[in-house]
Amino acid sequence: MSDAANARPATWYVNGTVFAEEGKIEGGHVLVLPDGTIGAIAAQLPAVIEDHARIIPLDGDMIVPGFIDVHVHGGNGFAVMEGTYEQLDGMSRFHASQGTTAFLATTGGAGTDEEGNIAALKAAAQAMEQGLSGAALAGIHMEGPFLNEKRKGAFKVHELRMPDLGEMERYIAAAGGHLKLITVAPELPGGMELVRLLTERGVTVSIGHSDATFEEVSEAVRNGVTHTTHHFNGMRPLHHREPGVAGAGLMLPELTTELIADGIHVHPALAKLLYEVKGEMNVCVVTDAVHCTGLPDGVYGRQRVTNGKIYLDGMDTLAGSSLTMIQAFRNVLDYTGLPIEKVLPSMTLVPAREGGIDGRKGSIAIGKDADFLILDRGLSLKATYVQGKEVYRTACISDGEGER
Numbered sequence: 001m002s003d004a005a006n007a008r009p010a011t012w013y014v015n016g017t018v019f020a021e022e023g024k025i026e027g028g029h030v031l032v033l034p035d036g037t038i039g040a041i042a043a044q045l046p047a048v049i050e051d052h053a054r055i056i057p058l059d060g061d062m063i064v065p066g067f068i069d070v071h072v073h074g075g076n077g078f079a080v081m082e083g084t085y086e087q088l089d090g091m092s093r094f095h096a097s098q099g100t101t102a103f104l105a106t107t108g109g110a111g112t113d114e115e116g117n118i119a120a121l122k123a124a125a126q127a128m129e130q131g132l133s134g135a136a137l138a139g140i141h142m143e144g145p146f147l148n149e150k151r152k153g154a155f156k157v158h159e160l161r162m163p164d165l166g167e168m169e170r171y172i173a174a175a176g177g178h179l180k181l182i183t184v185a186p187e188l189p190g191g192m193e194l195v196r197l198l199t200e201r202g203v204t205v206s207i208g209h210s211d212a213t214f215e216e217v218s219e220a221v222r223n224g225v226t227h228t229t230h231h232f233n234g235m236r237p238l239h240h241r242e243p244g245v246a247g248a249g250l251m252l253p254e255l256t257t258e259l260i261a262d263g264i265h266v267h268p269a270l271a272k273l274l275y276e277v278k279g280e281m282n283v284c285v286v287t288d289a290v291h292c293t294g295l296p297d298g299v300y301g302r303q304r305v306t307n308g309k310i311y312l313d314g315m316d317t318l319a320g321s322s323l324t325m326i327q328a329f330r331n332v333l334d335y336t337g338l339p340i341e342k343v344l345p346s347m348t349l350v351p352a353r354e355g356g357i358d359g360r361k362g363s364i365a366i367g368k369d370a371d372f373l374i375l376d377r378g379l380s381l382k383a384t385y386v387q388g389k390e391v392y393r394t395a396c397i398s399d400g401e402g403e404r
Helices: 003-007 085-096 114-130 165-175 191-200 214-223 244-251 268-278 325-336 340-347 349-354
Strands: 011-020 023-032 038-042 054-057 062-065 067-072 100-107 136-143 179-184 204-207 256-260 283-286 298-300 303-306 309-312 372-375 381-386 389-393
Touching: 011 340, 062 340, 067 085, 067 136, 067 283, 067 325, 067 349, 085 100, 085 114, 085 136, 085 389, 100 114, 100 381, 114 136, 114 165, 136 165, 165 179, 165 191, 179 191, 191 204, 191 214, 204 214, 214 244, 244 268, 256 268, 256 349, 268 283, 268 325, 283 325, 283 340, 283 349, 325 340, 340 349
Parallel strands: 011 054, 011 062, 067 100, 100 136, 136 179, 179 204, 256 283
Antiparallel strands: 011 023, 023 038, 062 372, 298 303, 303 309, 372 381, 381 389
């Protein structure tokens, strides 16, 4: 345990509505230990509280697990593909202010070749070792380069390539064991071999930017694919004679489906359908946010922000989103009519599972990292905590009685 952790007192967050892994507790209490993990979740405070423990009254505010974003390229002017610690730290601070407590740094695009991809992977791996000041960097998601140009979306053709096992091995090495998720088009020549290699290495393999048929998706699932990237977008659509990737994602129970819940990439009615068909434990809400997320309307490099929508400049092609996780949370509640406790898993425990970090993140449970948010009754974010440390605050939260 670090000296900093030893210096931080145990803290009780009291009289809040706690959305714990085991259920919702009205007027509940959560103990955060000095090492940044959850020490207790209780309906009643213990008769004796530890010496020097802090008490923070919540007055009915909600304590929810922090949101985890497994598909995010940047934000507030910062970008993963810039390949520096400062860029990753900047986006981590921004997304912490929007309710994200952990994320997978997502590569892709930016005109990069193999050398550029490797530089971004190495920078992310180094940042993981160093630690960031906002949301925790929990791993890497590679979106590409082994994607189908027929479904390239905002990618440029020269950024895409046919599957190459040697190139993939070099990416795996550059990521230093931190590659958690990768998007591929398995129908391409060599695609199934690539899926098998990645599955053997413990990487979650997602199908995306793919023109695969239902049968090809089924074969990919048999080879290890378990995830779809930004479902309904960048994939062969559902047709009554050929279900495609979109139909396969709905029908195959092995697949967890990403959802960009901005109401732009996917119509709210289809977002509701996705939850109804897949259930909240098989939907993974993401932002697909890019570097200009959070910036005012204007042109930023290849991208143009117009009324909250992000396009390739000079075109009508969507190029990522301006979505944040706190807004996605409100949107899904609105689109589906589901209660908070039914929506939360798709933004917390499911992405933690898909990123291979659900043993320590993704829910409020004893022994897990104290990654949580304080929300008021109107679903406004008041504070963000990562491993028990406050990394963002919008409103004064009284320290109450302070140390005991």
